[in-house]
Amino acid sequence: MPQQPEPEPVRHNGHTHFPPPAKLPLDYSVVRLLQNRVTDALTNLLADSANVTPSYRRELAQRVGREIVADYSRAMAHAGQPVSPAQENALLDAVVAGMFGAGRLQRLLDDPHITNVHIIGCDQVLLHHPDGSRSIGDPVADSDDELISMLQVLAMRVAATERQLSESNPELDMQLPDGSRMTVLYKVSPRPVVYIRKHTLFNASLEELRDRWGMIDHLLYRFLAKALESGANIMIAGLAASGKTTLLRALGRTIPAAEPYITLEESRELGLHEPVGANWVISLEALQGHGEYDANGKRRGEKTLHDMMPITQRLGVRRVIVGETRGREIVPMLRAMTVSRGAMCTIHARQAREVMDSIVQLACSYGNDIGADQALRMAAQGIDLIVYTAVVDERAIGGGEHRFVSHVIEVGGMREDRVVTTTIFGPGPDGRAVPKHLPERIRDDLMDVGYDPRELVAYIEAGANNRGAWTRELHTKRVRK
Structure with a gap:
C-alpha cells in the first residue's frame, strides 16, 4: 500500500492547524472474525487463571492479537491479497478497541481533530472540529441493531456503576474510557441517537x-x-x-x-x-x-x-x-x-x-x-x-x-x-x-x-x-x- 502523504499545515485565525491524516479503510467483518479468534484464544489461555487483572488481560490480548493478525496477513498474501504493515496495525487496533475500548467509536475518540460527535443511526455521523467546521464521518456500525448491541456491551463493560440500554431504559448517559461523555437515546426516536462530547481539557490544572x-x-x-x-x-x-x-x-x-x-x-x-x-x-x-x-x-x-x-x-x-x-x-x-x-x-x-x-x-x-x-x-x-x-x-x-x-x-x-x-x-x-x-x-x-x-x-x-x-x-x- 502506498505511504500516505503528510498533511499540509493550514493557517487559521492566527494558529497553525494540521488536517487529520487519511484513515485506512477497514473491513469490519474481518475485524469481527479476528476478534472472535482472539477471544477464543484468551479464553483457553486464561481457563485456569484466577484474579486476572484487566491490564494483564489487555496486554495478553495485544500479544495474542498481534499473532493472529500476522497469521491472517500471511494467509491473505498467499491468496494474492497482501496486507500492508499499516493495515495490520489498524486491524489490531480495531480488534483491541472492540474488546476493551469503545469499538468502532474508538477511532473517533482517538482523533484529536474531532471535538464532538452526533450520530443518528449507524450511518449518519456528523463530526465537529476545533475550528468550528463539520464533516461527515464513516458509519460506526453495519446496522442500527449492531450499533445498539455495541452500546449495550460498552455500557456493561465500561461504566463503573451499572448502566443499561434497553426498551425499559431507553436513555444512557455515561463516561467513556477516555473521559468523554456519551448520551444515547433509544426507542424514543426513529433511529438510535448518540452524542459524544470530548473533553479536550480533561487534565488541565x-x-x-x-x-x-x-x-x-x-x-x-x-x-x-x-x-x-x-x-x-x-x-x-x-x-x-x-x-x-x-x-x-x-x-x-x-x-x-x-x-x-x-x-x-x-x-x-x-x-x-x-x-x-x-x-x-x-x-x-x-x-x-x-x-x-x-x-x-x-x-x-x-x-x-x-x-x-x-x-x-x-x-x-x-x-x-x-x-x-x-x-x-x-x-x-x-x-x-x-x-x-x-x-x-x-x-x-x-x-x-x-x-x-x-x-x-x-x-x-x-x-x-x-x-x-x-x-x-x-x-x-x-x-x-x-x-x-x-x-x-x-x-x-x-x-x-x-x-x-x-x-x-x-x-x-x-x-x-x-x-x-x-x-x-x-x-x-x-x-x-x-x-x-x-x-x-x-x-x-x-x-x-x-x-x-x-x-x-x-x-x-x-x-x-x-x-x-x-x-x-x-x-x-x-x-x-
Whole structure:
C-alpha cells in the first residue's frame, strides 16, 4: 500500500492547524472474525487463571492479537491479497478497541481533530472540529441493531456503576474510557441517537487555565485558589460548553491530595478520583435502577443525587462537589452548603445576573414545600461565590472560540426580600473579568489563609484603564462596549 502523504499545515485565525491524516479503510467483518479468534484464544489461555487483572488481560490480548493478525496477513498474501504493515496495525487496533475500548467509536475518540460527535443511526455521523467546521464521518456500525448491541456491551463493560440500554431504559448517559461523555437515546426516536462530547481539557490544572488557555488571569487564579482554600462555597455558572466543568475540575485538583472529599455526579465526568489510590476522593455516581416503578415513581435500585446528598453529610468530610445541578438535587445541595464549607457545584445560566433565577426555578421543581422565597434564602445563606464562565464563539464569521471567566460575584446574604451581592470581578473592556470591588463576607476567611484582598485595590482604582492581569489580547471580531 502506498505511504500516505503528510498533511499540509493550514493557517487559521492566527494558529497553525494540521488536517487529520487519511484513515485506512477497514473491513469490519474481518475485524469481527479476528476478534472472535482472539477471544477464543484468551479464553483457553486464561481457563485456569484466577484474579486476572484487566491490564494483564489487555496486554495478553495485544500479544495474542498481534499473532493472529500476522497469521491472517500471511494467509491473505498467499491468496494474492497482501496486507500492508499499516493495515495490520489498524486491524489490531480495531480488534483491541472492540474488546476493551469503545469499538468502532474508538477511532473517533482517538482523533484529536474531532471535538464532538452526533450520530443518528449507524450511518449518519456528523463530526465537529476545533475550528468550528463539520464533516461527515464513516458509519460506526453495519446496522442500527449492531450499533445498539455495541452500546449495550460498552455500557456493561465500561461504566463503573451499572448502566443499561434497553426498551425499559431507553436513555444512557455515561463516561467513556477516555473521559468523554456519551448520551444515547433509544426507542424514543426513529433511529438510535448518540452524542459524544470530548473533553479536550480533561487534565488541565488551574495553572494551565491561566498560562496556556487564557481562561483566567493571575489575579483570578490567586483569588479562586485562596477562596477554595478558605472554605468558600462556590457555584460555577454559565452556558453549555462554556468551561464550567473544566474550571470545576481544575479547582478540585488544587485540593490537597491528603484531604478527603466527595464528588457526586449523575454520570461520572469530573474524574477527580483518578488515578485510583492517588488521593482520598469518594466518588459517588447515581444508579439507574431497573424493573418496575414503585409507588414513588422510582425503579428498584435507583439512587438519584437527591437520594444520596443526605448521606454525604455523614461521611466525615468537609467538601462536597456536585458535577452538575440540573434538577431536584439543588435543594439538598443548598442545604448542605448552609452547614458545610468548601462545597462546589455547577449550574446552567444564560447570564451572570440570572443565576439566582435558575436556582429558584430548579428549587421550585423540588415540591410544594419549597417556594421561591425559601430557595432564595437558602442560596443567600449557603453560597459564598458565583463564578460565571463565558464563551464567545465567532468561528462562523472567521474568528475563534474563547472561554473565560467574566464574573466573580460574592453573595452577602439577604436584605429584606432580596439577595445582596457584590461583583468582586466583573467584565472589563473585552468582557474578561477584572477587579471591581473588594469582598466583604469572605474577607476575613481569605486573610486567614494568607490572601490580602487589598492587592486588588490598585486595579479597582484604575477605573477605565483596569484591564486586570490578562497577559494576552482577546482577538474578537465584534467590537465590545
